Amino acid sequence: MSATTPGEPDWESIAGSLSQAANALQSVLDGIGDGFYAVDRSWRVTVFNRVAEEHFGRDRSEVLGHDLWQVFPQALGSDYEQAMRRVMDTGVRVEREEASYIRPGQIMEVRVFPLPDGLGVSFRDVTARRMAEKALRQSEARLKLAQQAGRIGHYEIDLGSGRLWWSDSQHDVLGIPREMAPETAMDFTRLIHPEDREAAMGTELAAIRNGTPVDTEFRVIGADGRVRWIAARGQVVRQPDGRRCLVGINLDVTARREADERQRLLMGELDHRAKNMLSVIQSLLRLAPARDLPTFQQVMEGRVAALARAHTLLARGCWAGGPVAEVLREGLEGFVEDPARLGIAGPAASLAPAAVQALALAIHELGTNAAKYGALSVPEGRVEVDYWWLGPGTDLSLRWREAGGPGAPPPQDEGFGLTLIRQCLEQQLGGTVRLHWRPDGLAVQVTIPARHLSAEVSSTPPARPAPAGHGGGPAADPSKVRPLQGKRVLVAEDEGLIGLELRATLEAAGADVVGPATNLAVLSRLAATEQVDVALLDVNLQGRASFPAAAILADRGIPFVFCTGYDEAGEDEYPGVRRVRKPWRRGEVERALAEALRP
Known part of the structure; x- marks a missing residue:
């Protein structure tokens, strides 16, 4: 232990606390679907997430702090090593696909990019996608003859x-009734979207002149005005009577095109929100005072946990926002065991995503202050939180009142906690915060501008928070039968925080959880080998439908429930199977699984 001069910060303690906070951030990286690791300029591994552990078959404890080339000597001399060294030297990112040197037969999509103190590497397994593309090309070759494509x-x-x-x-593919069907190729071109017409005609003319295949995608405008994306495949052939004809097929790929666009937007939004969350935590680490290591660690763990709960709340609502009552309940979770000491009352109202994070942090700071110095620091103390909102276009007013506490005079200067409250509510949201130091406890009045409010989708009335450790729901009545008690439940969910919540x-x-499985391969293996009573399946696992695993469960006679954010997912494949649609209400998952278990 190094000596420090009195009055100077204990830098070793601060460094240790930052390391503890970095470990907390590891859970954020473990929740993403891509593998990720980072190295410093000396090639020492500094970050190694859960997907990287699974892919390389190495625990992060065996990798972190070690030289990358000593941990994975099989990469020495490979094109992969050359690419990484080139990025390290030039600072220019590299994106490539290559065969995995760890798992033969797998194709990996790899991105290597510079970081301020080294390199970051993200990767994903695209083997299935490449195999599907190869199969599609083979299928298209078989569809050159008209009789194979007629249907x-x-x-x-x-x-x-x-x-x-x-x-x-x-007619169904293009949305054109029979009486409006074009009679000539020129008539058909008028159905093509004006922005795509020239390119589509150019591809067809090239096929006619040069004998090259038609392989293009364009939009058409149907008789109903709907725009559809069409994939055209064709070939010029000579018929037995000597005529030259262009024959082929048109496929409706609207759903795939729209899904690709949604995926692009979602990935951009996810990237933005992940960076924003990391930036918030980074600011907390830099700005929070570090008087001693245990206190700093405890305070930072509480703030990171508050952010994580806000993130889970937003994820549960598909990032559309969060009900005010739930934000308050989540923010106050864990401060007292007796729910009678906390009261929350107010109308149905929801906050925008940015306001959810800001209010969650502010309420956490008020709860921390009350637990240390205010009403929650004594057994007889109590906190009441009331809020009012008159509807769209009006501000939200919130009142925090402590009663039965020791009371305290106003501080001569506001500490970091109160500064953080003002920063979140006044600076970030443009609201107001008024503090009143009363003899029996602190009272705070807050206003949040109308632009951050919307009508709450859920009609569930606000309820008081549950005791710590009960997930915010009502306390279970031990006299009632618990249908999931002792049951083994297989869970499939690719979103880390949602999986943790499930x-x-x-x-x-009372259930014994198997999983959560985050991809189809793992889910299929568990569905085939694990002895479970029932399963809860996310329909979309990292871009792949979970239906093959559902078929395995069905063959084994194991009931299952779909959990999905898509309105009609799985209804054609499994019309009789129960579904829980995201975001779900409390108790909905348990009820659906219990119903699936009934004979």
């Missing part, structure tokens, strides 16, 4: 006369 929108154009023939299914919810209901 999915077959067309034939006589290149001599320009006459066009359609199969019956083409595990906690089901374990609180």
